[in-house]
Amino acid sequence: MNIVMLLFCIIAGFFIFFGCSKAMKKSSSFPSIEQETLEEREKGFQQYPNALYPIEKNGKWGYMNRATKIIIQPQYENVEDFFEGRAKIQKNGKYGYIDSTGKEIILAQFEKAENFFEGFAKIKKNEKYGFIDKTGKEIISPQFEDAGNFSEGFAAVKINGKTGFINREGKIIIQPQFLRAVYVSQFSEGLASVYTSEEEGGGYIDKKGEWIIQPNFIEVGPFRNGLARVAVQEDKILTGFLDKGGLFVIAPSFTFAWDFSENFVTGWTLSEDRTKKIWKCMDTQGNIVLDNLPYRTVGACVGGFIPIQNSEMKWGFMDITGKEIIPPQFSGINHFKNGLARMEIGDFSRGHTSIVYINPTGKIVWQP
Numbered sequence: 001m002n003i004v005m006l007l008f009c010i011i012a013g014f015f016i017f018f019g020c021s022k023a024m025k026k027s028s029s030f031p032s033i034e035q036e037t038l039e040e041r042e043k044g045f046q047q048y049p050n051a052l053y054p055i056e057k058n059g060k061w062g063y064m065n066r067a068t069k070i071i072i073q074p075q076y077e078n079v080e081d082f083f084e085g086r087a088k089i090q091k092n093g094k095y096g097y098i099d100s101t102g103k104e105i106i107l108a109q110f111e112k113a114e115n116f117f118e119g120f121a122k123i124k125k126n127e128k129y130g131f132i133d134k135t136g137k138e139i140i141s142p143q144f145e146d147a148g149n150f151s152e153g154f155a156a157v158k159i160n161g162k163t164g165f166i167n168r169e170g171k172i173i174i175q176p177q178f179l180r181a182v183y184v185s186q187f188s189e190g191l192a193s194v195y196t197s198e199e200e201g202g203g204y205i206d207k208k209g210e211w212i213i214q215p216n217f218i219e220v221g222p223f224r225n226g227l228a229r230v231a232v233q234e235d236k237i238l239t240g241f242l243d244k245g246g247l248f249v250i251a252p253s254f255t256f257a258w259d260f261s262e263n264f265v266t267g268w269t270l271s272e273d274r275t276k277k278i279w280k281c282m283d284t285q286g287n288i289v290l291d292n293l294p295y296r297t298v299g300a301c302v303g304g305f306i307p308i309q310n311s312e313m314k315w316g317f318m319d320i321t322g323k324e325i326i327p328p329q330f331s332g333i334n335h336f337k338n339g340l341a342r343m344e345i346g347d348f349s350r351g352h353t354s355i356v357y358i359n360p361t362g363k364i365v366w367q368p
Helices: 038-047
Strands: 053-057 060-064 070-076 078-083 086-091 094-098 104-110 112-117 120-125 128-132 138-144 155-159 162-166 172-178 191-195 202-205 211-217 219-224 227-233 237-242 248-254 264-270 277-283 288-293 306-309 315-318 324-330 341-347 352-358 364-366
Touching: 053 070, 053 078, 053 352, 060 078, 070 086, 078 112, 086 104, 086 112, 094 112, 104 120, 120 138, 138 155, 155 172, 191 211, 191 219, 202 219, 211 227, 227 248, 248 264, 306 324, 324 341
Parallel strands: none
Antiparallel strands: 053 060, 060 070, 078 086, 086 094, 094 104, 112 120, 120 128, 128 138, 155 162, 162 172, 191 202, 202 211, 219 227, 227 237, 237 248, 264 277, 277 288, 306 315, 315 324, 341 352, 352 364
């Protein structure tokens, strides 16, 4: 299973899990990290009794619960977290889906597959993309050059090199006319970001396909918390945030920024001598909440946890006040889900790492 690493200033992504007794024996591979106690594990299980977490043993993937009991034996080449009651698995190079009991509800048969969103999963079959429901029935037969996930009842699809939008019945609602990859065009808070050219031409349309914000931007992101990330070309490319009226709430000033999450955004600007990245955090009113953060990289806020990476390339978490909740000490990172975060320890630069799960206090809950 691939772990989405929060490297430098590229996308995010993220994951989950587990652990041990009173003051359990220290990990031999990473002795400085305290282990979760049995009491903490039991409390966590009571809070998330039905959650399942991907684990890897001897090159195969399965799932365990919050009590670290293996529920689905490691047997797959790759797995994903559960979404809408289904988890994507890879078997013999093909993709299918299981339920929480481990039953293969949809046999591994697809060239590519995505997680379920709004009851549908994107699949690839015979070099074309379509959509299935949770039983595996083809609701929209594979016919597209590419497709995005469903969001707010619409999915972006590519036909003859152009992107348009279909509804849940597979009917084309907005004719294919836009450019760039389908994943950049998804409805969020009633509007979709689309492009009219490969170089710029980014703007926003409504569900009738009408322009709400004209395509005048280098880059456009989804609306989150009422604001959307857009990049403009001045003497250099800078990123700011628009409201749905097309007005800047946060003027273009960031060299890089994530999308808004939980009413906060993190991003960086260059110092006056252009030698240093200055990470900061702002709220939806454009107020600076945290400034000049002493980290190499700062991620987006999810569940009150903000990923941080120090100069030694180690990862941890801080909260929105800037307090380090979990000091940087991990080689790889994912966001918390169902009370646990799946991390990596070891030498990431050499590929000598292993997966561990930690709880919100930073204690190790599980490791191979």
